[in-house]
Amino acid sequence: MKRERNLQINAHGRLQHFLTIEGLPRELLIEILDRAEGFAGIGGRAVKKVPLLRGKTIVNLFFEPSTRTRTTFELAAKRLSADVLNLNIESSSAKKGETLLDTLRNLEAMHCDMFVVRHHLSGAAHFIARNVAPHISVINGGDGRHAHPTQAMLDAYTIRRHKRDFMRLKVAIVGDVLHSRVARSEIHALKTLGVPEVRVVGPRTLIPAGVEEMGVSVCHDIETGLKNVDVIVMLRLQTERMRGALLPSAAEYFRLYGLTPARLKLARSDAIVMHPGPINRGVEIDSQVADGGRSVILQQVSHGIAVRMAVMAMTAGSQAG
Amino acid sequence: MKRDGTDIEGLDIRKLLSAMAAKLHAFLESRGRQATEIIGVRTGGVWIAEVLRRRLKIRGPLGALNIAYHRDDFGRVGVHPTVEPSDLPFTVTDRHILLVDDILYTGRTVRAALNEIFDYGRPASVTLAALVDRGGRELPIQADVTGVSLSLKSGEHVKLQGPDPLRLSLLKNPDSPTA
Numbered sequence: 001m002k003r004e005r006n007l008q009i010n011a012h013g014r015l016q017h018f019l020t021i022e023g024l025p026r027e028l029l030i031e032i033l034d035r036a037e038g039f040a041g042i043g044g045r046a047v048k049k050v051p052l053l054r055g056k057t058i059v060n061l062f063f064e065p066s067t068r069t070r071t072t073f074e075l076a077a078k079r080l081s082a083d084v085l086n087l088n089i090e091s092s093s094a095k096k097g098e099t100l101l102d103t104l105r106n107l108e109a110m111h112c113d114m115f116v117v118r119h120h121l122s123g124a125a126h127f128i129a130r131n132v133a134p135h136i137s138v139i140n141g142g143d144g145r146h147a148h149p150t151q152a153m154l155d156a157y158t159i160r161r162h163k164r165d166f167m168r169l170k171v172a173i174v175g176d177v178l179h180s181r182v183a184r185s186e187i188h189a190l191k192t193l194g195v196p197e198v199r200v201v202g203p204r205t206l207i208p209a210g211v212e213e214m215g216v217s218v219c220h221d222i223e224t225g226l227k228n229v230d231v232i233v234m235l236r237l238q239t240e241r242m243r244g245a246l247l248p249s250a251a252e253y254f255r256l257y258g259l260t261p262a263r264l265k266l267a268r269s270d271a272i273v274m275h276p277g278p279i280n281r282g283v284e285i286d287s288q289v290a291d292g293g294r295s296v297i298l299q300q301v302s303h304g305i306a307v308r309m310a311v312m313a314m315t316a317g318s319q320a321g
Numbered sequence: 322m323k324r325d326g327t328d329i330e331g332l333d334i335r336k337l338l339s340a341m342a343a344k345l346h347a348f349l350e351s352r353g354r355q356a357t358e359i360i361g362v363r364t365g366g367v368w369i370a371e372v373l374r375r376r377l378k379i380r381g382p383l384g385a386l387n388i389a390y391h392r393d394d395f396g397r398v399g400v401h402p403t404v405e406p407s408d409l410p411f412t413v414t415d416r417h418i419l420l421v422d423d424i425l426y427t428g429r430t431v432r433a434a435l436n437e438i439f440d441y442g443r444p445a446s447v448t449l450a451a452l453v454d455r456g457g458r459e460l461p462i463q464a465d466v467t468g469v470s471l472s473l474k475s476g477e478h479v480k481l482q483g484p485d486p487l488r489l490s491l492l493k494n495p496d497s498p499t500a
Contacts (some may be wrong), residue, residue: 035400041406046442047440051436052400290374313400320398
């Protein structure tokens with residue numbers, strides 16, 4: 001893990017790449033949250049822009065489809081006055097290493113300053129960060145099952161906005177933890193920020209073996225898992241990543257693990273409901289809950305812009321001096 | 322009259338602020354800008370602005386600017402340490418604005434503050450007040466009203482400490498002069 005940390009933090013101790021939460025110190029996560037707070041108001045101004053990254057070129061390098069993540073990264077870059085290039089690369093599975101390096105060299109030749117990378121293979125963002133020219137920053141926009149650090153930080157930001165003190169919280173992460181890079185990054189973020197109790201809740205087939213080593217407790221029964229929690233993070237059932245019969249059916253999954261108004265009552269009365277999106281109504285979450293007063297799902301989207309602005313400003317500024 | 326830096330630590334800031342308030346009152350009245358909104362530049366400018374707001378009996382809330390994202394030295398120093406974000410709890414468009422900073426030096430902070438204010442709207446006018454004008458301008462920016470003008474030796478810098486009590490101190494060869 002030391003290697004990853006070194007890769008993300010440069011010789012001046014600044015965040016040069018943002019690839020994974022794992023190994024980053026608490027102070028740095030807090031700095032991201034505090035900076036995001038500073039950027040949050042910009043969306044409400046007449047001119048929704050600050051000139052911080054004027055003249056920088058940021059490439060959204062997406063090897064896997066995405067709407068929310070790509071558009072919020074794009075908006076974040078534009079609100080910092082950067083120029084944005086969106087590349088959606090539908091990659092065939094073979095020859096990827098070679099193609100990827102060729103793509104990188106071409107983008108470097110165009111004098112780009114930052115890559116936001118989404119890839120279906122775990123480790124893709126690390127691979128790119130190791131191979132780019134030293135002046136380029138790489139931000140992981142989700143790699144395989146591995147990590148989605150900006151999503152974890154925007155969730156942490158949303159939690160802090162509603163709950164203030166991480167040190168007293170009980171958080172339940174419910175659903176397909178096995179395939180979820182969001183869950184992995186989220187657990188690292190919440191544990192680093194000092195959340196004392198993180199529960200992962202889901203069927204045995206969708207909870208990775210050994211997850212307890214990350215400092216979480218495992219619950220296969222949703223009623224027990226939701227009891228008295230302050231925050232519920234619902235995960236999307238990632239059918240596109242599933243191979244083999246992990247589940248009987250979507251309807252059966254909803255019956256056993258779907259978040260319904262009745263189940264929400266088991267949590268604390270002021271509990272918030274989060275979901276990284278896109279939501280599958282009637283599969284992991286009931287529409288009444290998704291659209292209800294405790295849902296902060298759309299706030300998460302807005303917060304995503306501020307958090308991504310913070311990460312972009314910090315990584316782009318890491319090479320100053 | 323310009324003073325040197327030797328005795329600024331003993332300056333009575335309350336007196337300076339009273340004199341500034343009187344000058345500002347006359348200045349704003351002579352230009353028909355009585356109904357102003359007041360904005361301080363974080364952090365020291367906000368302290369000064371709060372005192373001036375009371376003395377000038379400005380009824381509206383105090384605005385505060387964090388110009389970190391409008392600075393011109395991002396390429397050299399990266400993002401500045403986090404301070405509280407900007408907060409302008411009023412409409413800027415068509416309003417007279419009284420912009421307040423603690424120390425006026427190169428003028429780059431004021432340039433950044435003006436740019437940020439215009440991102441909120443188009444004010445009818447902006448009046449600039451600074452507690453200290455320490456010379457050394459690098460941009461064509463002047464305050465309409467100042468508390469005190471200083472002539473400092475090379476390597477000397479002045480810093481406002483506060484908010485209670487407000488006190489000026491003289492720094493010799495600090496690592497990073499501001500304002």
